[in-house]
Amino acid sequence: MSIASNIATFRHGVHPEEYKGLTESKPIERMPFASELVLPLGQHIGAPARAIVVKGDRVQRGQMIGEPTGFVSVALHSPVDGTVLGIELSETITGAMVPAIRIQTDPYSPQLLRTELPPVPEALTTPEFIQSIQNAGIVGLGGAAFPAHVKFAIPEGKTCSYLVLNGCECEPFLTSDHRTMVEEADAILDGTMILNSFVKASKVYIGIEANKPDAIQILRDRISADKLPIEVISLQVKYPQGAEKMLITAIEKLEVPSGNLPIDLEFMVSNVSTIGAISHWFRKGMPLIERVVTISGSAINRPANVRIPIGTPMKDVVEFCGGINSRDLSSVRMLLGGPMMGMVQKTLNTPVVKGTSGMLFLEQEHVSSLDQYNCIKCGKCVEACPMFLNPSILGILAKKGLWADMEDHHVLDCFECGSCSFICPSGIPLVQSFRVAKGIIRERNSKK
Ligand code: SF4
Ligand code: SF4
Structure with missing residues (x-):
């Protein structure tokens, strides 16, 4: 070596x-099994899995409940022994409602993993x-x-x-x-x-x-x-x-x-x-049915690293970590992921999915001000961008809706790290506007 x-x-x-x-x-703690799990069929990039269970089916911990529907798609497994309650629309990290398999956990099961080894x-x-x-x-x-x-x-x-x-x-x-x-x-x-x-x-x-x-x-x-x-x-x-x-x-x-x-x-x-x-x-023989998540931020009573079954609702995780220490929940910024690239959440019903690396509960002092000012051409965003883009110019083009010009300025190379927004003294939501612009440009290009 x-x-x-x-x-x-x-x-x-x-x-x-x-x-x-x-x-x-x-040290990593293990989260107890919640009474009900919610497993979105599309919790990976690519085509969602297809459910292969129906309401009323008994499922085992580690059993496949959704099969891949193409090459860019993966299987989904039950993280618990339990009963399928149905396939219903559920909240997800982006705020969209997506089809998800709801499973009621069997409270009397020892929750042993199916022992079929690959x-x-x-x-x-x-x-x-x-x-x-x-x-x-x-x-x-x-x-x-x-x-x-x-x-x-x-x-x-x-x-x-x-x-x-x-x-x-x-x-x-x-x-x-x-x-x-x-x-x-x-x-x-x-x-x-x-x-x-x-x-x-x-x-x-x-x-x-x-x-x-x-x-x-x-x-x-x-x-x-x-x-x-x-x-x-x-x-x-x-x-x-x-x-x-x-x-x-x-x-x-x-x-x-x-x-x-x-x-x-x-x-x-x-x-x-x-x-x-x-x-x-x-x-x-354990498929991806659980993952380690960091629960942190000044507004959570007991910050921790927790191994959590996929599909566990945020509210159960919050309870496991001692609850939120603010009487005014509306003043707490809730995020899934880190503060730079994570997504703000409006509800505690969103379940932990395979891509959930963190769950943050931030009080006002950790949340950037919503006040925005004009670009002062300080160049800090240009110095910060690891892709050598010019976020200042891209921001001006985004404001005017000049998508083709943004593409010419390589906005598709932006991987949304958020460094430019973080450093901007004018509080301009640069990365947010680039995310929107990239979506519009990709859609236009696919139509072409
Ligand atoms: S979000 Fe995009 S433009 Fe901004 S610093 Fe990161 S890569 Fe550069
Ligand atoms: S950091 Fe903000 S204010 Fe400075 S040049 Fe970039 S967009 Fe303008």
């Missing part, structure tokens, strides 16, 4: 206050491995919920020379990946070796921000003890260090050109917890 001692990074970016001290040393990975061909990951319902756990098997399926004519595990967790407040690296290092390394036996990268890295020294040390010790061909890279603490393209730049000093994917440069990047899920699937 070689150990990199440099503190690598990318150009631009911002330094928001971390607030990770609230939970970074708190085949040993060594006995699988690469296409069988890819299909097995799809059937396990595994998606990127960093927040995007992109189907993992799609990323792991290397397109014909391409090669993966570099496998990079993303342990940056650069969003403020979030510590679920951090605790997973500390407490489940063996599963992460096992999942890495399983994945790399198929993708066959010649270099395997784990990139971790330097503010997680315990995770860096534990992984290095295990790698050294088992003589694994994996290198842990300590990265500068800077947002958005965990974005795929920034991570590649930091580790190998390569910039992924506009319009290209990491695999075009022979890179595959995957979040550490996603890789841990591969090990849980092949060694324990």
